[in-house]
Amino acid sequence: MCALGVSMAEPSEDADLVRSAIAGDDEAFAELVRRHKGTVLRSAARFARNPAELEDLGQETFLRVYRDLRSFRGEAPFGHWLSRITVHVCYDALRKRRREEKDVSLEVLATPVADSSTGNGPSAQLARMILDQAMSRLKPEDRLVITLFELEDRSVREVAELTGWSESRVKVRAFRARQALKRHIGGDDER
Amino acid sequence: MNDKRHDRRDVELDRYFALARLAPPDISGVERNFETRVMARIRESREPWYAWAWRLAPVFLALVFLLAGWSISYSPAHPADPVTMLASGTQEVALLENLTGD
Numbered sequence: 001m002c003a004l005g006v007s008m009a010e011p012s013e014d015a016d017l018v019r020s021a022i023a024g025d026d027e028a029f030a031e032l033v034r035r036h037k038g039t040v041l042r043s044a045a046r047f048a049r050n051p052a053e054l055e056d057l058g059q060e061t062f063l064r065v066y067r068d069l070r071s072f073r074g075e076a077p078f079g080h081w082l083s084r085i086t087v088h089v090c091y092d093a094l095r096k097r098r099r100e101e102k103d104v105s106l107e108v109l110a111t112p113v114a115d116s117s118t119g120n121g122p123s124a125q126l127a128r129m130i131l132d133q134a135m136s137r138l139k140p141e142d143r144l145v146i147t148l149f150e151l152e153d154r155s156v157r158e159v160a161e162l163t164g165w166s167e168s169r170v171k172v173r174a175f176r177a178r179q180a181l182k183r184h185i186g187g188d189d190e191r
Numbered sequence: 192m193n194d195k196r197h198d199r200r201d202v203e204l205d206r207y208f209a210l211a212r213l214a215p216p217d218i219s220g221v222e223r224n225f226e227t228r229v230m231a232r233i234r235e236s237r238e239p240w241y242a243w244a245w246r247l248a249p250v251f252l253a254l255v256f257l258l259a260g261w262s263i264s265y266s267p268a269h270p271a272d273p274v275t276m277l278a279s280g281t282q283e284v285a286l287l288e289n290l291t292g293d
Binding site for chain 2 (some may be wrong): 004026029030033034037038041042045046048051055058059062063066123124125126128129130131150151153178181182185
């Protein structure tokens, strides 16, 4: 895995496949999808609410890749370029559904998180569910940044590269998202 | 007091993140044959406009049948009054027949 969390295996072959796909070889593009679908779907799954939405995000990402294939210059590995497109597709989806998620019930947030070392804490699955619900209240930019930063464990520089935003903007967004999440998860007693 | 609460919330949030990182999303269902579905959508998006025209053929056919049925069943009432016929100016032959008694 490289710095951006994408597969670096056989980068030259990726470039060959891109060239073949541009020339009209469908099988070459199918091979690119086969190689990178895991990375794309794992990233998109952090933003999707259900398998159907994940399927849509994944397909939209590869359709956009197919449309813009000629703009891939090959200066950076194909995986980096693909990750940027994935992030942009997910960001667009977050902005689209912002309104729908405003009314999500946050009753589940009252569940306390015990120390995982004691073995009495909530399952990882439950933690994900709680975070998902709390993050659904964030602005799309904040949610994108905090997901890449905290759940995908990427650095500020990587997040800046993926989103195309400045590092200072990423830091500000991450800080605001964290503050908002603390408010949502801890209740509103801070106000 | 307030700072302590902030610290507690930071720790709690970090715990959530750490736990959530332990549970990678399950993508196995979507991953299966994903490339086949992507390629199908790509082929679909590449179809020329006339491929869509052929798909609309049944709609056009139904429209033709509807119009044909309507035109067969449509029979406008001929005005019996010769003056009305004269005023409309479109029923000259019928008017002539009416006046000559043919």
